[in-house]
Amino acid sequence: MFDFMRNKVVDVARLDRETLEVHGILDDSIYSLELCFKVNISDLICSGVKGRWLRWTTPECPRAIDFLHEAEGFCLKAGIDNKIHKTIGRKSCRHFANLFIECGHAVRETVKLLNWEAAQKENPEITFKQFMRNDETASMAESSPGMDNEKKELSSPSGTNKPSPKKTEHKRNAGSLGNPSAKKGKFVIDMHVHTSPASPCASDSVDAMIQEARRIGLQGICLTDHNYVWSAEAVQALSEKHDFLVLRANEIITEQGDILTFGFYENLQGITRLADLKKKVADVGGFIVAAHPFRGFLTFGADDVGLTPDSAMARELFKWVDGVETLNGKVTETENNMARDVANGLGLPSTGGSDAHDISTVGVYATAFDEVIDSEASLLAALKQGKYHPVVFR
Template sequence: MLKFSRNKVVSIVREDQDILVVHGSLDDMIYGVEVDVSVRISDLTLLSVEGKWNRWTTPECPRAVPFLQEAVGFCIEDEDNTQKIHKIIGRKGCRHFATLLIECCDSVEETVKIIRWEDAKESQPDLTFEAFLNGQTEAAPKPGKTPHEDICKTQNQAPPENKETPHIRVQEKPVQRERKPGGVVIDLHTHTFPASPCSSVSEDHLIEEAKRIGLDGICLADHNYIWEANRVEELRQKHGFLVLRGTEITTDQGHILVFGVNNNITPDGDGILSLEVLRERVEKADGFMIAAHPFRGFLVFGVKQLGLTVENAMTRPLFKYVDAVEVMNGKVTEKENEFSSQVAAGLGFPSTGGSDAHEVNEVGIYATQFFDSIKDEKDLLNALKNRNYSPVTFRKGGALT
């Protein structure tokens, strides 16, 4: 039985008349992060953002901290604030920081509603909070406080949605795709909630969207978790769509996509498995291993600064144990994908693509086109070993730059 717990806690203190100080923490069995944010009440602008890691899985995680500074100046009330945080903090830095920062922003909005209600009550003592939210007040702010137009904007908003269920955004128009004639296109790298607690999309929503945009199939590759075969078969029958199993295993050399393994090979103890041990287990099962986003975060400070070349990158111990390399991943930059492609080519590895989707509108950003017929997991495993495939850009407009 899958068991997992995650706690997100946000505390807010009013430092002075126009400043809120926010502390947020996210803690689960894998990750632990904190953020400290200061916000100006009058215009809901982020004045400072600091963060720290308490627990992480790969060396790239702490490197995400500097990217938090790019959120300074964001306005919480902007319609695209959440989107900007996901794009700039979540993709360039870390999605856990992005999730926590968005939670802090949501909490600030609720706090400011209370502050503005209390201000309005000074001229309307009998004003209820519900009436305030519905705009049933004409009270003007005191000098130095929030402009009247901002108060009206907030008052006219509907009460906040229940955030226990992640909000799903589905594009209405079909997307264009790039694929060669023939074959099938499968997104080999997707995540669902709650199997991957960092995801915000259920397996049903993910499958529905993959089917809608024209993919031929997806692989459920949740973190350190292998789906039961009968449950995946139920999903295939329910949606009339090819659903396959994989898993993304956390190792001491990074994340590895594993296919063709049915038994439990998930990490024990500290949550990180030795890549050598993983290789032994996968070989016993006659499975297949793909290095997932092998250079995520490596190029943040530039190749020259790190002295990283294709030649010395090819000597990473990681590549002694894998069968293929993921060279198109939706959670890294184009530069990092291109670097991965050059390394894979230099080593003679086959290349794959996958969205690494954690949200519904990310599925299919990248995928893998197979030129063999694939109807089940046995076909997939054979096709991977036959090397008759290539990575493709499928869903345009979603890749990082």
């Protein structure tokens, strides 16, 4: 009996007004690979295509990376799939082609949502379905020339492919949590930070991220590069070099979403089953937090998807985690609020982190601890005691 599994996860984030950032991962029983690129929203042209193998079979596979640049300048409108098969699939590798096609689909879904958001500014009442119907002929072609050949219909996000435009410019709930006095007398750590090159989508080095964290007055940062394990020595050396608290954690991709792990240093690749991760982390006395648990869920608004804090609390994810990230810098205010309501409802402790991929967003959110943290051990102890809360820092 053979058992074969394949999963694809695609994440689309909005970098700025003009640009989307796409990160895809394909993981099956044999191969595991990642793809990352940027897309111009107005014309769907992609650039900065990067990839890496996490697991492969033949010595030929690594060479596929060199051919990914063939996709530079591709316009990801519907109908591009054949061209992707012909170039990336043949010259590079069919697995990268397969993942690229999935990413292209996610990009198109995301752009539909962005166009709908724009339409709502003129007509706040318009629902997504109405927008897609009205849009059939005119406005889409104008606002997004790349979309004109596409069949306009609402395809609801599938499990492996959730369009999730992240509104990084969204208004933060500074009223409740942004009180600057909340920072005073507290030990504030950005618990969710990515660095380059450890995270393929990050653009600033670990040194730059630490310098910025120090400059803005944080007391420490926690490196949470995706499925990447920093050595204790490397992190110690960084702490000494910058005279600043640098801690290591990890962000692990599971079938139920991203999980931040603390006190756990096994190098896991691809997509891990949450149940397995929980067991592994518990075995070494670690702590796991559901990262941005509603990212992309509430793009339509909670009412549209019928999600209430009560129904959200029933998600299997929350049966496994020790805590919930309720302030994440890459999601909307509604999505953070839902995470907060769920954490409060379930009595789970809450953390905050920027999820920064470059220095401009380090420390937008962080976690304020009641006591001084000076080591991985004291961080872990504090996390378990629950003496902390998420804060708006920057």
